Amino acid sequence: MKTPDIRTVNVTRYVTPLREGGSLPAIVEADDDFPYVLKFRGAGQGTKALVAELICGELARAIGLRVPELVFMELDNSFAQTEPDEEIQDLLRFSVGLNLGLHYLSGAITYDPLVSVAEPLEASKVVLLDSIITNIDRTHRNTNLLNWKKELWLIDHGAALYFHHSWNGWEASAARTFPMIKDHVLLAKASQLTEAAAVIKEALTPDFVSAVVDLVPDDFLTEEGNPVSPAEKRAVYKTYLNTRIANLEALRKEAEDAR
Known part of the structure; x- marks a missing residue:
C-alpha cells in the first residue's frame, strides 16, 4: 500500500x-x-x-x-x-x-444515528478501528462523524491513543481490550465485524503502520521537560499499534459480544 x-x-x-x-x-x-x-x-x-x-x-x-x-x-x-x-x-x-x-467539508451535517447512512461493513470497520486506537470519542453524545454528499466521513481523532498522555505503562495498555466500545454510536450497525477485521489485517501491516507513524514530525513529538526522544516515541507508537492489531480477534469478539 x-x-x-x-x-x-x-x-x-x-x-x-x-x-x-x-x-x-x-x-x-x-x-x-x-x-x-x-x-x-x-x-x-x-x-x-x-x-x-x-x-x-x-x-x-x-x-x-x-x-x-x-x-x-x-x-x-x-x-x-x-x-x-x-x-x-x-x-x-x-x-x-x-x-x-x-x-473543510462545506455543507456537511453531523451524523444522526436515527436518519444518517452507514453501511454495515463501513460501520464495522469504524468500530474495530476505534477499538484499535482506543477512541473514546465516537458515542451518541459526540459522534465525530459527518454525512457529506450522502457519504459517511470520519473527523476528530484527537482524543484517541490516550495512552500517550502518560508514557508509563503503555505496554499494559497495548495489551488491553476496549470495553468502552459498548457505547460506540455505530455498534448496532456493525454487523460485518469478521469481514472488517480481514480488511484491517490486510491493510494495516507493520510496514504500513511504521510508515504512518514516521509521518509525524519531530516538532509534534518534542515536549519541554520530557526526556523521551521523538525516535523513542515513534518506536512506542509502532509497537503499541502493532500489538493491538495483532490482538484484533479479541477486539472483534469484544465488540460482537457488546452488540
Missing part, C-alpha cells in the same frame, strides 16, 4: 472559530486556496492531539474509510497580533509554527 503524502500549506486567513469544539479549532484559508479546519498545537491537549489526529486519520483512510485530507499548516504570528478576541489571540500566539488541518 502506498505511503500517505502529507502536504504543507501556509495559513493565509483566519475565517471563524468553531466554538462547538472543546479545543476551539477554526476554519481558515491557505495558500492553496482551499478552506481547512485548523487544529491548533496551542490547544488544551497540545501536539498529542495532532499526533493522534494524523496517525488515526491515515490508518482510517488506509482501510477504506473517508477522512478529509490532512495537511500540515504553518501559522505565523501576524494572526495573533490582529485578533481582537483575547482567548483566540492566546491560542494563535501559542500555536505559531506547525499545526494540522483537515480539508
